[in-house]
Amino acid sequence: MLPLEGRPGQISLLAGKPNENTFPLTAMQLTIRDPLASGKDMAVELSEDELHRGLQYGPTNGWSELHEWVYGLQVLQHGRHKGEGWTVSVGAGSQDLVFKAANAILNPGESVLVETPVYAGVLPIFDSLGCEMIEVHTDADGIRPDSLRSILDNWPATKPKPRVLYTVPYGSNPTGATATLERRLEVLALSREHDFLIFEDDPYFNLYFGSAARPPSYFALERDQPESGRVLRFDSLSKIISSGLRVGFISGPEPIVRAMDIHSMEVNLQPSSLSQAVAYKVLSTWGYDGFQAHIARVAEFYRAKRDAFEAAMQRHLAGLAEWSTPEAGMFFWFKLLLSDPSAPDAAADASDHDSEDIIRRKAFERGVLALPGTTFYPSGAKTAYVRASFSLLPPEQVDEALRRLRETILDARRERAQSQ
Ligand SMILES: Cc1ncc(COP(=O)(O)O)c(C=O)c1O
Missing domain, CATH: 3.40.640.10 (Type I PLP-dependent aspartate aminotransferase-like (Major domain))
Structure with a gap:
């Protein structure tokens, strides 16, 4: 029956709502970006009614x-x-x-x-x-x-x-x-x-x-x-x-x-x-x-992040990983190329198709975290893919992270060559 409370003229004895006047918050000012003014800050304040409704059941x-x-x-x-x-x-x-x-x-x-x-x-x-x-x-x-x-x-x-x-x-x-x-x-x-x-x-x-x-x-x-x-x-x-x-x-x-x-x-x-x-x-x-202006700015922000990340991928992972360029969102999904294709006996083995150990253990030891692709398979299937998020890090840290990943892959390739 609660929606009926909104009807003009009704005096409601319905709800077991607490009285907002007993709540300690008495005003709420926000400073928000104005996307139509190049993201400049603007001040807004919740009206008393808005604040009361914000503090109350709804x-x-x-x-x-x-x-x-x-x-x-x-x-x-x-x-x-x-x-x-x-x-x-x-x-x-x-x-x-x-x-x-x-x-x-x-x-x-x-x-x-x-x-x-x-x-x-x-x-x-x-x-x-x-x-x-x-x-x-x-x-x-x-x-x-x-x-x-x-x-x-x-x-x-x-x-x-x-x-x-x-x-x-x-x-x-x-x-x-x-x-x-x-x-x-x-x-x-x-x-x-x-x-x-x-x-x-x-x-x-x-x-x-x-x-x-x-x-x-x-x-x-x-x-x-x-x-x-x-x-x-x-x-x-x-x-x-x-x-x-x-x-x-x-x-x-x-x-x-x-x-x-x-x-x-x-x-x-x-x-x-x-x-x-x-x-x-x-x-x-x-x-x-x-x-619309805000989301255009946000999308442009992520496009620039994507480009910076991809440039670092080219610098450090060319020949060591494969990927497609994302056109939305905040993730790169890339396949680790764990065997060196130029090595004489580079026949694929099962470890070529599994990024889990290399990401969870070896990359972590080298100081870089990412998610092994198996995380995203309901069956827990093994995969050489890895998910990396490009939303947060500044370019210097992206560069360093991918440099560390490069070293990790090269280590894994060396280990594999030695064990053959
Ligand atoms: C595909 C997908 N769905 C849902 C969510 C959760 O989003 P929300 O914060 O809106 O619950 C995420 C968060 O990363 C996501 O990637």
């Missing part, structure tokens, strides 16, 4: 103003309008929402399709539901529809087909790959043919810095399909406003989103009011023009 599915902001964003970025059978809810980041969506839809023991390598943060979600993760291959152009088709066409007749595909379509974590338009359309066609939902987990959408026009999202593309309602889109403020605020959004079919809201009601009541108050203050102060 709606299970988040602030209605934020919903309206998301509806506006989806029109702007994906050409999707209210009233097309989808709705919005706010969560504590997209992680919270992916977890709740998986729990709303999947039954214990079901099979679920996951692009592989996959964001390692979803492995425990599907694991804890007892789901069997079916690995769909990817490459530098994102998810591979031929792999998906082959899995589904050869699915055993006696076993229920997977009802969910999980994918990160822009600047994937860990591969940095962005799926091409053709592949997205094929995946959408397969979702209709084989009747599954697409979890479009898209925290890197706004970190797209490719030189070509970006491909549309699944959420945008499904509007022009013979039927829609198969895409659950997960947006996040984590990579563009603040990861510590913990604010993310789901846009998807109403019955599923409502089931997720019931889950919120049970486990955490609602997303943080104060986080929403801060997020909304920033977003509403900027307006969409400011938001």
Whole structure:
């Protein structure tokens, strides 16, 4: 009944809310960047009402103003309008929402399709539901529809087909790959043919810095399909406003989103009011023009970081690793070339296909940390790939890190040559 409190004229004796006047926070001023004035600082203050609402319990599915902001964003970025059978809810980041969506839809023991390598943060979600993760291959152009088709066409007749595909379509974590338009359309066609939902987990959408026009999202593309309602889109403020605020959004079919809201009601009541108050203050102060200008600046920041990182890769790892250039996000995914191709007896052996020991032990001993690719495989498969993040380090440290990695690979090659 809580939403009824908003009706004019109602005197509410409903909620067991504490009185905000007893709370110690009495004002909140923020200094934020103004993206329309070259990022210059501007001062804003939460009104008394905004602050009180930020300090108080609020709606299970988040602030209605934020919903309206998301509806506006989806029109702007994906050409999707209210009233097309989808709705919005706010969560504590997209992680919270992916977890709740998986729990709303999947039954214990079901099979679920996951692009592989996959964001390692979803492995425990599907694991804890007892789901069997079916690995769909990817490459530098994102998810591979031929792999998906082959899995589904050869699915055993006696076993229920997977009802969910999980994918990160822009600047994937860990591969940095962005799926091409053709592949997205094929995946959408397969979702209709084989009747599954697409979890479009898209925290890197706004970190797209490719030189070509970006491909549309699944959420945008499904509007022009013979039927829609198969895409659950997960947006996040984590990579563009603040990861510590913990604010993310789901846009998807109403019955599923409502089931997720019931889950919120049970486990955490609602997303943080104060986080929403801060997020909304920033977003509403900027307006969409400011938001677009901000994300353009953020994407440009990461493009420059990517370029600096790649230049250091060329300097130190040419001939020792292979990679594709990411066009979004914050990750390089590269394959260690552990055997020296010029050595006379350089036949491949199993250790060529495993970066784990070299990264976890040898690179660590040389003072550089990265993630071995096996982390991102549901099966724990061995791989020569490694994930490196280029979001944080200044160029001098990138240079030193990759120099250390170079020494590590050369050491491993020497060791291997000696043992042969
Ligand atoms: C693909 C992917 N999904 C979800 C998340 C979690 O994002 P959030 O902070 O919005 O929960 C991350 C964080 O790194 C991610 O890479």
